Amino acid sequence: MKRDLQLAVGAAAVTLVPGIVLWLAGAPPVPTLLASLAIAVVAILALGRRWYRQVVARIDAQTVHLQSAIGIAATADIPVYWSGHAITPETLKLIQHLVDSLGLRSVLELGSGISTLLLANDFRRRGAGRILSFDDDQRWAEQTMAKLRHEKLDGFAEVRTAALIDVDAAGRRAKWYDLAALDKAARFDLVIVDGPPAWQGDSMARLPALYVLHQHLSSNGLLVLDDAARPGERAIAQQWQRDFPDLHFRMVQTGRGLFVAAVQKSALDFLPE
Template sequence: MALLKKLGEKWTVLNTVLWRYYRTTPAMETIYRDLFLRDLKKFQIEDHFYPVGGAANHGLFYLIARCFGEFDIRHVLELGAGQTSILLSQINAVKGDKTTIRTVEHDPAWAGHVQQKVSQGIHVAKLVAKTIEGQTISHYQAGYFDETLKYDFVLIDGPPAYSHDTRMNRVGALEIHDHLADDFIVIIDDAERPGEDALVGMLRRALKRRGVAFQETALLAGKRQHVFCGGAYARAAYF
């Protein structure tokens, strides 16, 4: 039994590596880095970001910077605090703090650390058990987003979903599908992973059921971001 367990664990690791290999294009990181640095220069923001480990990669940084450079984004919902929270805060400051940003984080200590680097308040939300389309997961407790708002920019990079037991956690973000503005962009980070890939399918079906006109694309570099966009922001599908 011990041997079978070890073989099963090795197969899981190998399967994960192969899945990621065929769903990312690491060589594109250099290109997106150059584009991101060019946009930072336009915003007059210093490059002090660390796109390493589990943090945002240059593909995601580029995508955020370009969206804010080309669209008048009003209400942001960010799930998971980190490097992107800092980028959003600094771009917003450059643009006159016209955007409301709600960053959600489950870890109070990490939230406090990031809070020192950003102007927006970080909303700490405990993870609670939920069932989403038959999946039992841990996701943010009720009230993690403002239901009176219609969000035109949503970044899904939390809660943690990197282990076998937690990999489906981010499908909880399906709850926001009917709180999107007419003009919207939704970015699902880490879309090379099976759990986030499942969320992509769920969100696509939910938008179609509501009759929402949208386009979608995927950005492939060291990681994969899947993008849904609609209304005046639909051309983000060509970024």
């Protein structure tokens, strides 16, 4: 809506300003009126075309969102729900595609929720795989763990509480997860970075993820950054690309954006361009 208002104001300015300029310059009234009308018609046509493209893009995005949500719900044998801050269905569906296509078995997740449950459910169906999730919100972590136990998925997933502490990364200090208890020898095929929450005041709160967890990626490991279309995450993606030339990267326009870092370039072949 804000962008639509800006476009409307721009259209009004484009329509009125030339006529005012011609009038101030002493141009005859009729040519001035005709010129203003001609400019108005051109502006309306151009803005109408732009608005049409925006509406179509929104409808397409909503269609993909609903199709993904319905597809996940139809194949899951557990209750499926989404909150406003949860990973989007289309993003989760893409992550499930990566897990299935690449045969990923060990997942580390930062920020628990519906993704924890559904990936654990996928592993149960396959009979192999495990997800370890860290959350800074103890109450939320306990709720997620209770749901895992209720659905008998606790054999395929574990949620631990990790307090946020000061961590230095790329010359910057940020509040990030205390992973001191994580086994230094642990290796993961997939790391999902969906926390800490940026709404707590630091738009680049997720910056330390790759600096801390690069050593924990397996030989075919992937790290995915959710909400990658936001300004803070875009800045994080740029910083990672500068500091990790040994990895391969791709930005995927799905959901709220997904930025992928891969040890093996071939893993990116399973992502949309």
